[in-house]
Amino acid sequence: MIRNDVLKSILPIITNELVICNIGSPSQELFSLDDQTSNFYMLGTMGLCSSIGLGLAMAQPEKVIAIDGDGSILTNMGTLPTIANNVADNFILLIIDNGSYGSTGDQPTYAGKKTSLSAVARACGCENVVECQAKDTADELKKALASNQMTVIVCKCLSGNVKVPVIEMNPVIIADRFMTEVGRRQS
Amino acid sequence: MASNISERIVDDMIAHGIDFVTSVPCKQLAGVIEYVGNNDKVMHVPSNKEDEGMGLCAGAYMGGKRPCIIMQNTAIGVTVNTLATLIQYYQFPLPMLISYRGELGEPVACQVEMALHTKALLDQLHIPTFHFHKKGDEAELGDILKYTQMSKKPTAILTDAFFWRTA
Numbered sequence: 208m209i210r211n212d213v214l215k216s217i218l219p220i221i222t223n224e225l226v227i228c229n230i231g232s233p234s235q236e237l238f239s240l241d242d243q244t245s246n247f248y249m250l251g252t253m254g255l256c257s258s259i260g261l262g263l264a265m266a267q268p269e270k271v272i273a274i275d276g277d278g279s280i281l282t283n284m285g286t287l288p289t290i291a292n293n294v295a296d297n298f299i300l301l302i303i304d305n306g307s308y309g310s311t312g313d314q315p316t317y318a319g320k321k322t323s324l325s326a327v328a329r330a331c332g333c334e335n336v337v338e339c340q341a342k343d344t345a346d347e348l349k350k351a352l353a354s355n356q357m358t359v360i361v362c363k364c365l366s367g368n369v370k371v372p373v374i375e376m377n378p379v380i381i382a383d384r385f386m387t388e389v390g391r392r393q394s
Numbered sequence: 395m396a397s398n399i400s401e402r403i404v405d406d407m408i409a410h411g412i413d414f415v416t417s418v419p420c421k422q423l424a425g426v427i428e429y430v431g432n433n434d435k436v437m438h439v440p441s442n443k444e445d446e447g448m449g450l451c452a453g454a455y456m457g458g459k460r461p462c463i464i465m466q467n468t469a470i471g472v473t474v475n476t477l478a479t480l481i482q483y484y485q486f487p488l489p490m491l492i493s494y495r496g497e498l499g500e501p502v503a504c505q506v507e508m509a510l511h512t513k514a515l516l517d518q519l520h521i522p523t524f525h526f527h528k529k530g531d532e533a534e535l536g537d538i539l540k541y542t543q544m545s546k547k548p549t550a551i552l553t554d555a556f557f558w559r560t561a
């Protein structure tokens with residue numbers, strides 16, 4: 208399974224959650240598979256998906272899933288101690304770890320070599336860390352959502368992207384649409 | 395009535411709706427950060443790097459908070475991409491309370507190097523910039539925060555050593 212297969216497999220699990228999606232192929236693939244007003248797509252700024260997700264989870268009560276990547280976490284490794292030390296039980300960090308920088312041409316990451324992101328997350332103090340094979344991701348996500356505990360899921364999958372167009376939606380519209388959805392739920 | 399300038403600045407931020415603060419420490423801002431951390435009217439999430447902090451602020455803003463980032467001017471070098479492609483691109487308002495190191499009174503020579511680039515970088519990024527240099531300059535803070543929300547832009551509030559010594 209590659210990232211796009213993992214995304215397809217978790218779509219039935221994501222029913223009412225707010226989603227922050229990583230820059231590049233992850234956002235483009237999710238947008239092509241199932242665009243929702245509850246999705247926030249990153250168009251730039253490599254690395255900050257998990258930070259945006261944590262900030263959102265801390266700010267409001269709805270459940271938040273940050274769909275991040277191994278390369279992005281490596282870019283912003285400081286995010287894991289911040290997540291560990293600011294527990295938001297409505298936050299799930301799903302790291303789709305395909306061992307490569309997918310959007311830039313599948314260059315290998317260190318997460319595909321000696322570095323274990325689940326071990327790093329645990330060492331940083333994250334309490335609920337699950338590493339799973341791609342085919343089990345949907346089940347693990349379901350369990351994490353049911354647990355009502357902040358969870359980091361590291362999904363090990365194969366490297367590869369599907370050919371989908373870039374997102375042409377205006378960033379201000381992406382944010383406004385998403386904030387309207389968040390606001391609708393608070394009212 | 396808060397007793398010192400650090401507390402007055404934080405109280406003013408809170409009075410103008412700031413309820414989420416992320417910070418990366420600076421000696422000059424130690425009092426502000428401590429007071430923010432002990433204040434239950436504002437959520438304080440220390441970050442490890444300023445671009446990470448801006449990500450937290452972007453998420454908090456979309457969740458209905460009014461964020462602020464507290465950092466040193468050296469962070470302008472760290473956050474150029476984040477300011478352009480996240481904060482400005484999506485039009486997230488973000489006041490940046492910045493310790494302006496490397497100005498008159500600076501004891502550490504290396505700090506001068508980024509001070510030389512600070513205003514030029516902010517200018518290049520088209521970031522509205524305000525400089526607190528003398529006692530009383532902080533009176534503008536409330537208007538700056540209103541202006542930040544109104545314009546939906548990042549704004550820079552540079553606070554130098556002379557300000558902190560005399561205010």
Ligand SMILES: [Mg+2]
Nearest residue numbers: 276277278307
């Ligand atoms: Mg990857």
